Amino acid sequence: MKKLWSILTMSAMCLALTASIAFAADDAAGAIDTGDTAWVLISAALVFLMTPGLAFFYGGMVRSKNVLSTIMHSFFIVAMISVEWVILGYAMTFGSDIGGFIGSLDKIGLAGVGLQVMEGGTIPELAFVAFQCMFAVITPALITGAFAERIKFGAFVLFILLWAIFIYNPMAHWVWGGGFLAELGALDFAGGLVIHILSGVSGLTICILLGKRRGYGKVPMLPHHLPMTVLGAALLWFGWFGFNAGSALGANGLAANAFVTTQAAAAMATVSWVVCEWLHHGKPTILGAASGCVAGLVAITPAAGFVAPMPAVIIGLVGGIVCYFAVAVVKAKFGYDDSLDAFGVHGIGGTWGAIATGLWCSTDINPAGADGLFYGSAxxxxxxLISIVVAYALAIVGTYILFKIVNTITKMRADENEEITGMDIGEHGERAYNQSLVTADSMLTATVESFATAKEMKPVNAK
Known part of the structure; x- marks a missing residue:
């Protein structure tokens, strides 16, 4: 009996010692919240999915001879920018601030970044690195819709890498990394300024510098696979919940608000775009519905964590209308060849969303934000408005300079034969659809393109 009591006593002491060590380990770990960390990592995975979704969205809208090259743009960006982000991007964006303009390189190669909890947060810094990496990836991928079907792959790689380093990283620091726009009071919950305006305006700039596709306005350039585009739009809509709600950086009420405002705006913009198209052209299309949902998602992105659900409905309503007008009226009037409407949807939608944030933001929704015009503060x-001007200026001037530099090193515009044959064969030596027979339709299209190029179009070379 005495021996039994000795065994029980020893066991109890070991159990108490184990428990004290476990509690001490919890204390040493700081304030890391497992629920918040799980939500941010899941959101990072959702945002990752958006870039392959974008590849399908854009890929379905180009002609069949260019679908692989279009998908390749987004897919390769996932790899290249992820490496750039780990080595340099995170340090430039979230390193110690230098004069409000750029982060120092104290975190280059993620030096000093580890499992410790972020200051003032509840997640390890590496979770934040992963989440922000996906933002850095999708932003340049959005630009590719503006120059689809006519850019050489080598020039594309160099341009996108330089754009990420010298345009995206500084702008992200100015708004999110403690830079001068953050000090000014600019609000951008998930990327209206940093992602959509920057990519959309840069896309418009480069598509003008490259010139129109051969035969543009004279040869039909219809989407080759609309089901693929709708699949891409659905993946974007799905991933956008991580994009916006994940920017709360925790599984909390703010994330729930961003989730609901995201859905409300996207749904309303889908309806408003389709109605506009129906009234304007007499037919509601699935391409219009897919474009409308993306327009609403873009418009609510900067405001998702600062506004209530009903203002989100208004933001989506107006977003669908203004983006449709930009795509169906403004582009046709000015004649620029923004192939897949990167500017019309992302540039215009992001601009409206940034303005709307300044109208409807409320500290009742997010105490860390501010009150907008409709809540008593201008x-x-x-x-x-100042931040929008800065974003436009950086995108236009920066893209122009980088374009000239890259085009001096290697020609950016594809050759005439490559464009007629298709970028899939010309740049990558492969085709998406193996056809044993040449159809009469494909022969007619090739003949018309060749005739239009030879008779009506001068060779277009970026200078």
């Missing part, structure tokens, strides 16, 4: 709206 200061935030002014900060938003």
């Amino acid at each position: 200061d935030t709206l002014i900060a938003q």
